[in-house]
Amino acid sequence: MRRNIATTTRNLLWPALILVPGSLQASPLWICDGGQSEIHWLPETETVQVRLRDSESLSRIRASLDQEACAENYYSPTHDLICLKKELAGNAHWQDESLIIDDLKRWNFGTQLQFLAGQYRPSLEPTADGWVVHLRNAAMANSKTLIQWDNGPITLRSCKVETPYPKARVRIQVLGDQYVQGTRVSSPLPNVTVYAGDWHAGHKLGETDNEGMVSLDLEVGSTAVSVMKLTSSHSALWSEPQFLDVTPRLDTVTRLHLAPITVRLSTPIQVPYGKAVYITGEGDYLGHWQVATRLTAWADGRWELLKNLPVGASYKLLVADWTDQSTLGLNGQEAAWEMGPNHQIPPLSNYYEVVIEANPRFP
Numbered sequence: 001m002r003r004n005i006a007t008t009t010r011n012l013l014w015p016a017l018i019l020v021p022g023s024l025q026a027s028p029l030w031i032c033d034g035g036q037s038e039i040h041w042l043p044e045t046e047t048v049q050v051r052l053r054d055s056e057s058l059s060r061i062r063a064s065l066d067q068e069a070c071a072e073n074y075y076s077p078t079h080d081l082i083c084l085k086k087e088l089a090g091n092a093h094w095q096d097e098s099l100i101i102d103d104l105k106r107w108n109f110g111t112q113l114q115f116l117a118g119q120y121r122p123s124l125e126p127t128a129d130g131w132v133v134h135l136r137n138a139a140m141a142n143s144k145t146l147i148q149w150d151n152g153p154i155t156l157r158s159c160k161v162e163t164p165y166p167k168a169r170v171r172i173q174v175l176g177d178q179y180v181q182g183t184r185v186s187s188p189l190p191n192v193t194v195y196a197g198d199w200h201a202g203h204k205l206g207e208t209d210n211e212g213m214v215s216l217d218l219e220v221g222s223t224a225v226s227v228m229k230l231t232s233s234h235s236a237l238w239s240e241p242q243f244l245d246v247t248p249r250l251d252t253v254t255r256l257h258l259a260p261i262t263v264r265l266s267t268p269i270q271v272p273y274g275k276a277v278y279i280t281g282e283g284d285y286l287g288h289w290q291v292a293t294r295l296t297a298w299a300d301g302r303w304e305l306l307k308n309l310p311v312g313a314s315y316k317l318l319v320a321d322w323t324d325q326s327t328l329g330l331n332g333q334e335a336a337w338e339m340g341p342n343h344q345i346p347p348l349s350n351y352y353e354v355v356i357e358a359n360p361r362f363p
Helices: 054-067
Strands: 018-021 028-032 037-042 047-054 068-072 083-085 090-094 098-107 114-115 122-128 130-140 147-158 167-180 184-190 193-196 204-207 211-218 221-231 236-240 240-248 254-260 260-266 277-279 291-294 303-308 314-319 328-329 333-337 354-357
Touching: 028 130, 037 354, 047 122, 054 098, 054 147, 068 147, 083 147, 167 240, 204 211, 211 221, 211 240, 277 303
Parallel strands: 098 221, 167 254, 260 354
Antiparallel strands: 018 167, 028 037, 037 047, 047 098, 068 083, 090 098, 098 114, 114 122, 122 130, 130 147, 167 184, 167 211, 193 204, 193 221, 221 236, 221 240, 260 303, 277 291, 277 314, 291 328, 314 333
């Protein structure tokens, strides 16, 4: 049975956290290879550090530093090669016969760690054999030639949890939106389930109360959450995974705005080859009249939009050049706008969705 599902725009979740006292741990989070490798949480920088002591792995890394990474200089008449040594960057350094890798930030419930700044990209990610460290680098050989290399993967095997990740209390409020005379009006949405990561995976964290609120203990770092609620046997209210930076903050509330009504808009309009039908309108959901969303083209000539939108939001259809992207920026973009006054998303027309049959007129 098909379910109609809603989408939300980006940047609707704002981090708002309260730290659980005494939750930050200085001891290793993971110990691998019988103590030859350690993964540490650094609370003062909110990053993760990997310490490698295994002599075989360290020998491989040292050997890689004697090699060169080369790239053909296409801006030279002779297309000569430019080669650079496979150096390590500043956040990886040797100390007491160990390699220390700093500034790794945690993502997506411990499934990946990656350095966020600069050209150097060490990462730590899980595989079937264990956690694998990659030491990637990139450098400009001249003003136009980029050389990239990998100093090789290191697998951390037999990893054991030494201490759990520190956690912080997060308060989330889920709100349903509608528009009244051009103003967004939000109401709490009760009985909405909050999930870790993508809700399809089914990792439930909690459910909102009558005020649309839920309090969760989430691991410190960058954590993804999504929400979902069945609104009928044919439809659901849901959001894409949204990342929260779970860090020590004041006790405030993270608000997630959703449109609880599913809208099915279709139009039989015929457009020239290379053109497409778009919709834009007020608010985050419809692009603030600056960004348009492309409707889906069907074989029978119809164009259709299936999306959760707030009741009362104003919108218009337009025709512009086809783009493979689902959205189109309208600043400087030539487009034919439909004639007449703006439309508004009407109230629910049946028990699970709003159906709009549009017949726009264009100049």
